[in-house]
Amino acid sequence: MKRGPAVLTGVHFFNGDVACAEGALAAGCRFFAGYPITPATEIAERMAERLPEIGGTFIQMEDEIASLSAVLGASWAGVKAMTATSGPGFSLMMENLGFGYMTETPCVIVNVQRGGPSTGLPTLVGQGDMMQARWGSHGDYETIVLAPSSAQEMFDLTIAAFNLSEKYRLPVLLLSDAVIGHITERVVIPAEEEIPIVNRKKFAGPREAYLPYLPDEDLVPPMVAAGEGYRVYITGLTHDERGYPSTSPEVQERLVRRLVEKIRRNARDIIRMEERGVEDAEVVLVAYGISARVAYRAMELARAAGRRVGWLRLITVWPFPEERIRDLATRVRAFIVPELNLGQIVREVERCAAGRARTIPVLRPGGAVHDPREILAIIEETFHD
Amino acid sequence: MFEELKRMESTGMKTEPAVPAQSRAARRSHGHVFLLAERCKGCRFCVEFCPRQVLAMSDRFNSKGYHIPIVIAEERCTDCKMCELLCPEFAIYVVRIEGEER
Amino acid sequence: MTEAQHPLDHLLRADRLPHIWCPGCGIGIAMRCLVLALEELGRPLDRVVVVSGIGCSARVAGYVRLDGFHTTHGRAIPFATGLKLANPDLTVIVFSGDGDLAAIGGNHLIHAARRNLDLTVICVNNFIYGMTGGQFGPTTPLAARSTTTPYGNFEPPFNLPALVAASGAVYVARWTVFHVRRLIAAFQEAIAKKGFSFVEVLSPCPTGYLRRNKLGEALEMMRYFKAQSEIRHGADPAEAGIEMGGKLILGKFVDIERPTYQERMRKQLAMFFIEPYAEKVREEIEAEEVES
Known part of the structure; x- marks a missing residue:
């Protein structure tokens, strides 16, 4: 066998996990460290098969803690790196996730969500990690979380996740779920040259001039890799522009504010949504992942019955599209939020609606997706109130 | 005591040749011991493990309040660098001096 | 003689000295031996990376003038694994403490040894958790007092050379910070060795360990290292367990090819x-x- 192509241009019939792995390779990922876990294992399996073909590195680590550690190490060696897991493994990654935000290390972490808490429902769907993805590691930070709704998006958004992580220098999370991970459907992989690739901003100046944490205008500091002669010191401790540890409250203020602001200020560049029928809607369904597909069917049923219902799909869950929800809240009667947890993203919708529109949760703790008729019934209720 | 402390503070990280210049000129030793007094934390490893008893603890202390060693017999120094190797603080080092013709 | 600079300052982030370690702490000696070993080995220093976890010993990554990564507690080895596999040209040295490497990071230690990854792991063993103020750890000898064994330790400690040798390390040595020349040579051998090499460095913790156990100052422990050490190259590491106040078996225990x-x-x-x-x-x- 000869070296295989990194980008499998063509039309495929892939499950979401495989599409995710192919997206990573197309984005330039050449290092994967992981640990087997249902329902994300197929990503590791695909990477184990494909990375050696294209000269990349696959390693199965002793646990998920080690997996993310190795990914962060590989990223500092200058290689795009990824890991994939599900709830229990995601919990184990929280410490190093914080290290990734603090040290501004680009990488991608995929969480194919299953029902929780704890071991929960290993083989069945859930969306219970949405808040953990936002707040799971200790301390203050902002993150980027993308939620794919199809096998095609497992491919597309994995590339987007790498590009965002390289652009803003942080771990980016792809929050999928057991259905999207295992759904097998048409996946179109474009020609390599049609795939936009973002690479981290590198520092190319003289060694003496390099300050590892001196940001540019966009608040993102240029990066170097280990072994390039810059002799960087990288620590999870609060650090100044030189990277040196500091216990000064001013340094903490400057650093943590910047980590948060580099995402908040660029929220418009980061946030993606998809909308249908929102223009004339009295009621808007807000959903993400597999729940968005079910909600779409509910909207179709409601529209067929003459109800002016809109559909807003969160592609970026974090940062949350606050502006859009605030704006809609002044025009619609209610938001209906179906999700496979007992109330996570619905809280954000409610916060942004701030009483100007009702926010109605439609919740299941995972194990099965909603029946569109169940959502339709809630829609009907709002029109009878 | 206060004057001494002030003097030491003002010398900062500067090297302290611990032996008067004229005695250095006269001896036939192979090592010249330097102390970065402000780095010293007074552990006494250099004094204890010098095989030739070149060093002793002094009653002086640096600006952090640590007692520092003093060179008492540099002519005995053979540049073995034991003091330098055992110093956890990178505070003491030995520079080789080519010996006089024998 | 006007040198006002220590001859090793160019290998250190000298602007960060004096370092944070207590008077008499041996970590500074182990750090000197590392930079001396590297200087003498003549490897291009731009390609040497020091990775550490958390704790007193882990601060070394920030004092050496090399690429240094001060990672999360216990995770230096998997981080180093990623670095090394993503760029095999790097010389990757893990420098951390016994608590970091053998307790919270113990699983990574044995798995990296099993894989025989080309890493050098330097473990400063001071018998205690120093940074947090003297709690017992995975290497604390039986009967030793610590803030969390106020009545004496009754957990048997790990014998680290035996642990890593059994796990598959190809180079295993133990020295103390008193045995500086031997330590430098061991670091050089370990770094030059292809595969997983491990050097345990016994070191005094005057604040967290010695004081609580009424063992005197650091100097006392250095004298103990000098007087009670027995160098036995090739000794079975299983017989090199450490007891409080007992003989210390030092030397190169393992040097094999795999x-x-x-x-x-x-x-x-x-x-x-x-x-x-x-x-x-x-x-x-x-x-x-x-x-x-």
Whole structure:
């Protein structure tokens, strides 16, 4: 066998996990460290098969803690790196996730969500990690979380996740779920040259001039890799522009504010949504992942019955599209939020609606997706109130 | 005591040749011991493990309040660098001096 | 004589000295031995990376003038694994403490040894958790007092050389910070060794360990290291356990050949792929032939 192509241009019939792995390779990922876990294992399996073909590195680590550690190490060696897991493994990654935000290390972490808490429902769907993805590691930070709704998006958004992580220098999370991970459907992989690739901003100046944490205008500091002669010191401790540890409250203020602001200020560049029928809607369904597909069917049923219902799909869950929800809240009667947890993203919708529109949760703790008729019934209720 | 402390503070990280210049000129030793007094934390490893008893603890202390060693017999120094190797603080080092013709 | 600079300052972030370690702490000695070993080895220092976890010893990554990564508690080895596999040209040295490497990071330690990853792990063993103020750890001797064994430790400690040797390390040595010249030589051998090499460095913790156990100052422990050490190269590491106040068995216990993770990976993959693995394997075989 000869070296295989990194980008499998063509039309495929892939499950979401495989599409995710192919997206990573197309984005330039050449290092994967992981640990087997249902329902994300197929990503590791695909990477184990494909990375050696294209000269990349696959390693199965002793646990998920080690997996993310190795990914962060590989990223500092200058290689795009990824890991994939599900709830229990995601919990184990929280410490190093914080290290990734603090040290501004680009990488991608995929969480194919299953029902929780704890071991929960290993083989069945859930969306219970949405808040953990936002707040799971200790301390203050902002993150980027993308939620794919199809096998095609497992491919597309994995590339987007790498590009965002390289652009803003942080771990980016792809929050999928057991259905999207295992759904097998048409996946179109474009020609390599049609795939936009973002690479981290590198520092190319003289060694003496390099300050590892001196940001540019966009608040993102240029990066170097280990072994390039810059002799960087990288620590999870609060650090100044030189990277040196500091216990000064001013340094903490400057650093943590910047980590948060580099995402908040660029929220418009980061946030993606998809909308249908929102223009004339009295009621808007807000959903993400597999729940968005079910909600779409509910909207179709409601529209067929003459109800002016809109559909807003969160592609970026974090940062949350606050502006859009605030704006809609002044025009619609209610938001209906179906999700496979007992109330996570619905809280954000409610916060942004701030009483100007009702926010109605439609919740299941995972194990099965909603029946569109169940959502339709809630829609009907709002029109009878 | 206060004057001494002030003097030491003002010398900062500067090297302290611990032996008067004229005695250095006269001896036939192979090592010249330097102390970065402000780095010293007074552990006494250099004094204890010098095989030739070149060093002793002094009653002086640096600006952090640590007692520092003093060179008492540099002519005995053979540049073995034991003091330098055992110093956890990178505070003491030995520079080789080519010996006089024998 | 006007040198106002320590001859090793160019290998250190001298602007950060004096360092944070307590008077008499041996970590500074181990750090000096590392930079001296590296300087004498003559490896291009731009390609040497020091990775540490959390704790007193882990601060070394921030004092050496090399690429340094001060990672999360216990995770230096997996971080180093990623660095090394993503860029095999790097010389990757893990420098951390016994609590970091053998307790919270113990699983990574044995798995990296099992894989025989080409890493050098330097473990400063001061018998205690120093940074947090003297709690017992995985190497604290029986009966020793600590803030969390106020009535004496009744948990048997790990014998680290035996642990890593059993896990598959190809180079295992133990020295103390008193045995500086031996330590420098051991670091050089360990760094030059292909595969997983491990050097345990016994070191005094005057604040967290000695004081609570009424063992005197650091100097007392250095005298103990000098008086009670027995150098036995090739000794069975299983017989090198440490008891409080007992004899210390030092030396090079293991120095064997075993294919590294990377070598095995390349050989295995070369059966399936022409490039890049088969190319690499062929180069390696040719290089070996030239040597012999």
